[in-house]
Amino acid sequence: MIGTPGTAQPADLADVRTTNLAVVLRHVRHHTPCSRADIAAATGLNKATVSSLVADLLERGLLRETGMAENRIGRPAAMLTLHGRPYAAVGIQVAADHLAAVAIDLAGERLLSWRRAFPGLAATGGRAEAAVAALAGRVAAKLTAQERRILGLTVAVPGAVTGTGGVRFAPHLGWSDLDLRPALMRTLRHPPYDVVVDNDANLAALAEHRSGPHAGTPDLVALIGGVGVSAGIVAGGRLVRGDRGLSGQVGHLQLDPSGPLCRCGRRGCLEAYAGLPALVRTALPDTEADGPITDYAPEIDRMAALAAGDATVSGALAEAGRRIGHAVSVLADLLDPRVVVLGGAFTPLAPWLLPAVEAEVKARATAPEQTGRIVVSTLDPGAVAAGGAALALDRLEAGHLPGCD
Amino acid sequence: MIGTPGTAQPADLADVRTTNLAVVLRHVRHHTPCSRADIAAATGLNKATVSSLVADLLERGLLRETGMAENRIGRPAAMLTLHGRPYAAVGIQVAADHLAAVAIDLAGERLLSWRRAFPGLAATGGRAEAAVAALAGRVAAKLTAQERRILGLTVAVPGAVTGTGGVRFAPHLGWSDLDLRPALMRTLRHPPYDVVVDNDANLAALAEHRSGPHAGTPDLVALIGGVGVSAGIVAGGRLVRGDRGLSGQVGHLQLDPSGPLCRCGRRGCLEAYAGLPALVRTALPDTEADGPITDYAPEIDRMAALAAGDATVSGALAEAGRRIGHAVSVLADLLDPRVVVLGGAFTPLAPWLLPAVEAEVKARATAPEQTGRIVVSTLDPGAVAAGGAALALDRLEAGHLPGCD
DSSP: OOSOTTOOSOOOHHHHHHHHHHHHHHHHHHTOSEEHHHHHHHHOOOHHHHHHHHHHHHHTTSEEEEEEOSSOSSSOOEEEEEOOSSEEEEEEEEOSSEEEEEEEOTTOOEEEEEEEEOOTTTSOHHHHHHHHHHHHHHHHHHHHHTTOEEEEEEEEESSEEOTTSOEEEEGGGTEEEEOHHHHHHHHTTSOSSEEEEEEHHHHHHHHHHHHSTTTTOSSEEEEEESSSOEEEEEETTEEOOOSSSOTTOOTTOBSOTTSOBOTTSSBSBHHHHHSHHHHHHHHOTTGGGGOOOSOOHHHHHHHHHHTTTOHHHHHHHHHHHHHHHHHHHHHHHHHOOSEEEEEETHHHHHHHHHHHHHHHHHHHOSSTTOSOEEEEOOSOTTHHHHHHHHHHHHHHHTTOOOOOO | OOSOTTOOOOOOHHHHHHHHHHHHHHHHHHSOSEEHHHHHHHHOOOHHHHHHHHHHHHHTTSEEEEEEOSSOSSSOOEEEEEOOSSEEEEEEEEOSSEEEEEEEOTTOOEEEEEEEEOOTTTSOHHHHHHHHHHHHHHHHHHHHHTTOEEEEEEEEESSEEOTTSOEEEEGGGTEEEEOHHHHHHHHTTSOSSEEEEEEHHHHHHHHHHHHSTTTTOSSEEEEEESSSEEEEEEETTEEOOOSSSOTTOOTTOBSOTTSOBOTTSSBSBHHHHHSHHHHHHHHOTTGGGGOOOSOOHHHHHHHHHHTTTOHHHHHHHHHHHHHHHHHHHHHHHHHOOSEEEEEETHHHHHHHHHHHHHHHHHHHOSSTTOSOEEEEOOSOTTHHHHHHHHHHHHHHHTTOOOOOO
């Protein structure tokens, strides 16, 4: 078989071997444990080729043998599984009010999950980079002490990221045109693993697409609450990044030109109703007197704790839910996703947001059954960082294999 | 090489030959004329395989030899080109006020381009199907009289289309849950060619992506004016269809909740400002007295003719342009396309719409250079029908080859 539809050039032989190594690795991930004969039967590769590929993956420490199969006809076969020990992938989420770090092994099992308060807007570019790099360094030291080798680090940023890992703008961090990846590479002293910077909503969408309850859904939107609001879009099974990586900017979708003033200078943007500063201002009007908020986690907890009995809080959340529903109906009309997943800060507040979201979407539908399901993320708060770590595994499965030791 | 990233199953041998036939056909399309040796060099297939594949394509009448190459070192080689004569692909656009039919040959050259007035909303489902089938039948008869064989017919509908060619709803035609493809198959007496029903904005986007001045742009949105307004979205080089084929519904994007009443019952939708009924109502307020409009083409011509000197017309178009600009900024924020192409009824009115569109998009950008270019389609009014015809060629290049005569 030469090439694939849309390409007229066949791959060269080195590419073929890389592709086949990745096919075998992917097969073992999804069908662990399995034998060399299972792999040959499922992939159509001949047994000699499979043996050679498996030997390579064993040598790289990506697979290991787990003993012999039982209940099989014929000669007992050595069973293969992913090698959980020696590798790790790391994701770090930079949010406006905190940093989160997650490390996973090859099978996606979580090795560590840390959270640190982080004065995003208050920190200048240099100090913010240093804080991210310091956290990455501590994670790396911990994993290295466990004799793990790091496959890759992905940093998730709430903003527009260029293909070379620069941050074009991240208003909630006060960043613009920041060469984050090169800066991290310098601070981490040019580590032997890949460092990648990506958008946080994209990574949230990838995390849902990879390991949420609706994993594998080809058309899925993750709508992520926080200081800002943004969307990660999966269409036809692939992330929609846009021409310059700027897709999913839903925070300044103007819902009502006569609505409340937004930080951007216009009125009635989604963030002016459903961003955390707006939510806290309307739900907890006494809070501002205590001075500026640097970490929203306690305020989210307070809203969740009060909502059942406090009409101001529940009313503010229902109003935010209606506005989120309006935005979901726009996303649904334009993209027709099967599932819209509410995540980030929307998750702990979902019991009070979701009924209003659903009612508004239903009221706005211009045709029956026009909108897919709206669900609340069941992934934990480290999901974006974990999605970043998973991206390093995706690169592995796409053929970016580590060398032999 | 086995499989492609994302699939663990290699293709079987019949698939390999089909794929390779399509690769050769695609190479000749893009590098005509070329020799068998050129094809072998470019695709990596060996010369014996290329000779066998070319023989097959010559026998099917898809390629022909055009004589010997000059200015070549070594033995003169027979040059191959697409066989323009015996095949044709047909596209029919069903609009609210007209039907358009286009037929093209293998090289994409237009064989015929027809337009008929069509009382879309006034026709009941059965009569509308009959009108579409009658036009298809006349096109087929004309092509058959030229001794051409029809490869496929694509029907473009302004509405939501299911995977099996049913129309879920097409409000501007008054259609809902209409099994259009089966009905057309019956009326056309189960023709030997494929009949496919698709959304008109999707086909417009494919036409721009295939043959517009920005052909090949991976992230492109076609915003199509008419009685309704809809968008065709190409992201990462692929059409975004959504889960149920309902993507691109931008007509009822609510721009201002206190705006003019829309046909859908809400206020301030894009269509209530920039759909043809709204445009005619504001630009040509005397027109309604003449009775209901069944074909908007004369009114579009009148607006274009009057706009230079008539402040009511130019003011109405500028206001519509501002609202279109608002919608474009939403599309840009969510999808980050490199190019937004204004097409359909927006094309002839573009000189008066575009300045307002651009000013509004610029005013709404929340970051510098946030929005891709906004351009006016240079494709002719038959472009959607031609896009439908081109889809039949795409199916050919994807390996759906006609049999030998």
